[in-house]
Amino acid sequence: MHIEIDDLTRPAIHALLQEHLDHMYELSPPECVFALDINALRAPDISFWTAWEGPLLLGCGALKQLDTQHGELKSMRTPTAQRGRGAGRAMLVHILEVAKARGYTRLSLETGTEAAFQPAQKLYASMGFVPCGPFASYQEDPHSLFMALDLSLFDSKK
Structure with missing residues (x-):
C-alpha cells in the first residue's frame, strides 16, 4: 500500500467521494x-x-489547516468493498505524521453519532483522540461527535 498526495482528478476518487457524501x-x-x-x-x-x-x-483522507497549530481531519473514507485491510489506520497515521511535522499541536475532527460511525470512532480513540467540544465554526449538535488529539502524545513508532 502506498499513500500519495492527490489532485482529485481521477474517476476512482470522484466515485469514492460521492459514496462518502451519499452515505x-x-x-x-x-x-x-x-x-x-x-x-x-x-x-x-x-x-x-x-x-x-x-x-x-x-x-x-484530508487535513485542513485551522490555524498554525491546529488542524482538522476531513474526508476519511475507505470504499465499502475494501474495508478491513488497514487503509484507514495507515491513512490516519500518515495524516497525524504530516500534522506533527507541520508543527500542529492539536488535531480535531467531527464525526457522526449513529451506530454506523462506531468503527471510525474506535479507530480515532485507538490513536488517542478523545471527545471534546465543538471547535472552529461547529456548533453543539446531537448528530455530531467532536474529538481531538494532543499531537505531543502521538508517537507513530508505537
Whole structure:
C-alpha cells in the first residue's frame, strides 16, 4: 500500500467521494452533514491523500489547516468493498505524521453519532483522540461527535 498526495482528478476518487457524501446524507440530516465535496477539498488550506494498492483505491483522507497549530481531519473514507485491510489506520497515521511535522499541536475532527460511525470512532480513540467540544465554526449538535488529539502524545513508532 502506498499513500500519495492527490489532485482529485481521477474517476476512482470522484466515485469514492460521492459514496462518502451519499452515505453521510443517508445517516444524518442535511444540515448536520459536514463532509466536503471535490471542489471544497481543492481549497488551498486542505491537503488530500489517497491510499493505493497498485491500481486499486483503498481510501482517502484530508487535513485542513485551522490555524498554525491546529488542524482538522476531513474526508476519511475507505470504499465499502475494501474495508478491513488497514487503509484507514495507515491513512490516519500518515495524516497525524504530516500534522506533527507541520508543527500542529492539536488535531480535531467531527464525526457522526449513529451506530454506523462506531468503527471510525474506535479507530480515532485507538490513536488517542478523545471527545471534546465543538471547535472552529461547529456548533453543539446531537448528530455530531467532536474529538481531538494532543499531537505531543502521538508517537507513530508505537
